[in-house]
Amino acid sequence: MTAKGGVQYSKIAEIKGPLVVVDDVENAAFDELVEIETKEGERRLGKVLEVGNGKAIVQVFEGTTGLSISGTSAKFVGKLMEMPVSKEVLGRVFDGLGRPKDxxxxxxxDKFIDINGEPMNPEQREYPKDFIQTGVSVIDGMITLVRGQKLPIFSGSGMSHNILAAQIARQANVVGTKDDFAVVFAAIxxxxxxxxxxxxxxxxxxxLKRSVLFLNTADDPAIERIITPRVALTVAEYLAFDLGMHVLVILTDMTNYAEALREISAAREEVPGRKGYPGYLYTDLSTIYERAGKLNGRKGSVTQVPILSMPSDDITHPIPDLTGYITEGQVVLGRDLFRQGVYPPINILMSLSRLMKDGIGAGSTREDHSEISNQVYDAYSRAQEVRALAGIVGKAGLTDIDLKYMDVGDVFEKEFLTQATDENRTIEETLTILWKIVSKLPKNEITKIKDKYVDQYYQEN
Amino acid sequence: MTDSLLAKSIDKILEKTEKEILANLENSFSNTKQTLDDSIPKLEQEFDKIISDGKKEADKIEKQIIGSSDLEVRNKHLLTLEIAIDKVFTKALDQIANTTRSGDYSNLMNTLLDESTKILSTTKVIVSTNSKDKDLVQSLLSKYPGAELSSQTINCLGGVIVKSKDGAMKFDNTLDARIQRMKPLIRKEIATKFGVGN
Known part of the structure; x- marks a missing residue:
């Protein structure tokens, strides 16, 4: 930071959507922070998207409503957008641009950090393998989250993803270590x-004491949404890699972020890609998602849980589709379960945590975790088939073992999946319920668990 | 004869009924005992569950109370610190405003003008300053060919605002603007003096 400021230009050539084109500009830099000043003295922030031929295209975060070509000026500040960070940000509430809202x-x-972050050196990345307990049985037991992972939640319009996000933010913790844990929550x-x-x-x-909130509400300018995840991740990286904390970043709703990106892309008259989103949507999303991880020799970690609502529940929509390529698994909320009143309505058959295998088992959760989880996954899948069959032939046409699988499906949804919004289950409680489900089956149906674990944990009815 | 037979029969029936009742009672007693014995582990489980739920709830409430009071204390501390920082700032600004306009100050104005014309890449500029610095700036402008002093003064602590003659570019090099830009760092310095953020 220097005392020297930037030049203020008053030749505005064009205002188009969220963009302002400034004429006769010299020495502006790509991504440089710009202060737009209106005739009335109101100040708005923006950044340079393009420079050349004496022109600069500026993206105004707070929107261009009320701006006019005459009387508006643009001051090129001479630095990139930075977020002031210190331990004091914990317990604070900020707006989408990182300004206090409390x-x-x-x-x-303590430091001013460029919000675009620095890419993690792939060589320095450490493989994530430490368990994070969310207190939500279905996540801890079957789609386990590990420190440094990026695990998105694919939801749909009107479903309970926000309640789930808040529950994870309240309850998430690292077990078996005294390391500090923090939650950075970005509402987009x-x-x-x-x-x-x-x-x-x-x-x-x-x-809230261990959390930082960034709130960009629906009535805030859409363009601000481009910045919100970046300021949140900047703070998360500082807490993780400078202060050695384990940080869980929850970003909700990334669909709104992608829509803001589409708005800018349309205003720049770029060639649209699928559903009008820019062709670089994948690259852009990766600049956010890839900011999760652990670094060799550094104590902290950044774990990301981005939440996105799939338009029309369409998992092939470009946003979930491209997100799925970058992240390490996904948690999918099911409309059917939601309609049945199940909370959290997680469809485990469509969900997956690719890093789960390394974060569970002896030393982190329990030695039987992986096997019991596989067995329940298998049994629930079979229960779904049996339910479909019962829909055709009726319950009377089912065999005894089919009926037992149906029972497994019911117990799974009623006792394991269903959880109160303030119920924080330990991993031991979660595993006990998983064994209760499996114990509905006769022992000869249990094919994925070692006999020694069956002898130890099977609950005779 | 008939009476004694009747009495015997009644006795027999009574005896049989008594035995049956006793047997039933014994049976019921042992059933009740069995049920009670069976319910002990269930009760113990239930008891443990109630205790552990209660403990969880107590932990939750404890966390809530500690969390919110910690935050309240921290927030009050932040507000108090900010008031103190503002006081220091106001005093410092007063001192700057009352600085004597000679020696070092003249050199500073020279540097500010130099910096401004370099950034605008021209000396053909209109310079605005406050009424206190007007004469000083006028004397310094002779070094910059084409530079003019604006007839209108501006309200600032010191320094200059330099505009290109066509009005397309402006560079605010007033002390106020410079302090504003450095304010986050100055706040940190002041806070450090108060023993915060070391």
Whole structure:
């Protein structure tokens, strides 16, 4: 940071959507921060998207509503957008651009960090293998999250992903270590009531103390949404790699982020890709998702749980599709389960945590975790087939063993999947319920678990 | 004869009924005992569950209370610190405003003008300053061919605002703008003096 400022230009050539084209510009740099000043003295922030031929295209974060060509000026600040960071950001609530929203002053900064982050050196990355307990049985037991992983939640419009996100934020913890744990929560384009719910939920549970909230509400300018995940990740990286904390970053809703990206792309008249999203959507999403991980020799970690609502519940939509290529698995919420009133309505048959195998077992959760999880997955899958069959031939046409599988399906949904929004289950409790489900089956149906574990944990009816 | 037979029969029936009742009672007693014995482990389990649920709830409430009071204390601390920082700032700004306009200050103005014309890449500029610095700036402008002093003064602590003659470019090099840009770092310095953020 220097005392020297930037030049203010008053020749605005064009205002188009969220973009402002400034004429006769010299020495502007790509991504440089710009202060737009209106005739009335109002200041808005933006960044340079393109420079050349004496012109600069500036993307205005707070939107261009109310701006006019005459009287508007653009000051090129001479630095990139930075986020002031310090340990004091914990317990604070910021807006989508990283400005305090809780009535308190700006945090006293320890450092100012470029919000675009620095790419992690692939050579320095450490393979994620430590368990994070979310207290949500279905995630801990069957789609286990590990420190440094990026595990998105694919949801649909109106489903309970925000309640789940808040529950994870309140309950998530690292077990078996005294390392500090923090949650960075970025709400992108959410309704005001949802933003308030997140804030109150963390405040009332006492979890706000270890959390940082970035709230970009639906009535905030769409362009601000481009910045929100980046400022959140900048803070997360600082907490993780400078202060050695294990940080869980929850980004909801990434669909709103992608829509903002589409808006800018359309305004720039770029050739549209699938469903009008820019062709670089994959690359852009990767600049966010790839900021999760662990580094060799550094104590902390950044774990990401991005949440996105799939338009029309379409998993082949470009946003979930491209997200799935980058992330390490996915948690899919099922519309059928949601309609049945199951919370959390996670469809385990479509969900997967690719790094789960390395974060569970003896020394991290329990030695039988992997096998019991596989067995329940198998049994629930069979239960779904039996349910489909019962829909055709009726229950009377099913064999005894089929009926037992149906029972497994019911117990799975009612006792394992279903959980109160304030119920924080330990991994031991989760595994006990998994064994209760498996114990509905006769021992000869248990083919994926070693006999010694069956002898130890099988619950005779 | 008939009476004694009747009495015997009644006795027999009574005896049989008594035995049956006793047997039933014994049976019921042993059933009840069995049920009670069976329910002991269930009760113990239930008891353990109630205790562990209660403990969880207590932990939750403890976390809530500690979390919110910690935050409240921290927030009050932040507000108090900010008030102190503002006081230091105001005092510092007063001192700057009342600095004597000679010696070092003249050199500073020279540097500010130099910097501004370099950034705008021209000396054909209009320079605005406050009423206190007007004469000083006028005397310094002779070094910059084409530079003019604006007839209108501006309200600032010191320094200059330099505009290109066509009005397309402006560079704010006032002390106020420079302090504003450095404010986050100055705040940190002040906070450090108060023993915060070391």
């Amino acid at each position: 009535g308190l002053p700006d945090p006293i900064a 384009g959410v309704q005001y009531s949802e933003a308030e719910y997140f804030r109150r939920s963390l405040e009332e549970s006492g979890a």
